[in-house]
Ligand code: SAH
């Protein structure tokens with residue numbers, strides 16, 4: 510009798526516990542020995558393969574059946590650029606032809622991977638290149654973690670997992686919460702990528718109801734909130750989301766958050782970099798014990814805005830520090846390859862060109 514094929518399951522979008530249950534049941538139905546589970550599961554994340562065919566420790570017939578039941582989605586690498594400072598930008602083409610970017614930032618022993626959570630973004634912040642492209646779609650959890658998988662599979666040095674992951678690529682992670690929730694588990698779980706929760710940062714403009722969902726997670730994931738302005742009026746001029754989730758509500762939600770938060774503040778010349786605004790920012794950050802990350806504006810995001818001068822940036826940082834606020838003026842990374850984390854945008858290649866470069870297969 511012919512077995513009726515069950516619908517294919519995207520294991521990569523499941524948490525390790527759910528993936529384990531699925532594979533376990535599937536193996537048991539085939540009368541496979543119990544140790545197969547220990548051969549199959551690590552191939553998702555710990556020692557990833559791009560296709561089941563590559564899992565050469567498994568019998569060929571089983572590999573074929575695994576490929577039919579649990580196809581492994583792959584990305585095509587349509588561009589890879591390396592900056593003079595070592596920052597690498599990866600432009601991935603997804604199965605449906607959409608494109609996203611990830612950026613790898615080496616810093617001493619750290620290798621921080623900046624990943625995307627959506628294709629584009631609906632929030633239209635004035636200074637952000639992703640915002641200008643608008644929202645196209647959410648990523649599945651498997652597509653979020655595939656940015657790590659693809660990196661590991663391509664690493665000639667033997668599959669190094671990044672030491673840190675930041676959700677600062679394309680998209681607003683808290684507007685894709687179910688997928689980001691599962692992706693956080695996969696990144697952190699010892700059967701997944703086993704990256705410590707303190708080394709995983711979710712960056713958000715402050716989608717208030719979903720901040721609570723993140724806060725409910727037991728693990729110590731880090732939270733970065735994109736503030737960019739210490740007053741509602743100025744914030745509204747830079748970030749349309751201020752209308753829906755006003756600054757006051759975001760700050761009130763953060764006061765409930767049991768962990769230390771980081772504020773992100775892009776320094777824009779003549780717009781949000783005055784000494785008075787530094788004082789107002791200190792008024793907000795000090796009571797929360799928040800760290801302030803001062804980010805130089807990447808000019809690629811907004812042609813009509815200018816980065817703050819070095820002198821104004823240093824003065825802004827000094828004022829915060831004088832008020833007892835831990836502030837760090839970041840260096841811009843990957844400037845020559847427009848890979849400043851968080852202002853990513855697929856270079857406007859004609860779609861056909863991206864497609865013609867699609868060389869990796871999608872199983
Ligand atoms: N949507 C989320 C996460 C992605 S953006 C958020 O906004 O927090 C990640 C960070 O990059 C944010 O702090 C964002 O404000 C910053 N960013 C966006 N455009 C930028 C630019 N042109 N220069 C510098 N930083 C930018």
Ligand code: SF4
Nearest residue numbers: 630632633634637640
């Ligand atoms: Fe979206 Fe973040 Fe860019 Fe704003 S800064 S448009 S929220 S990706």
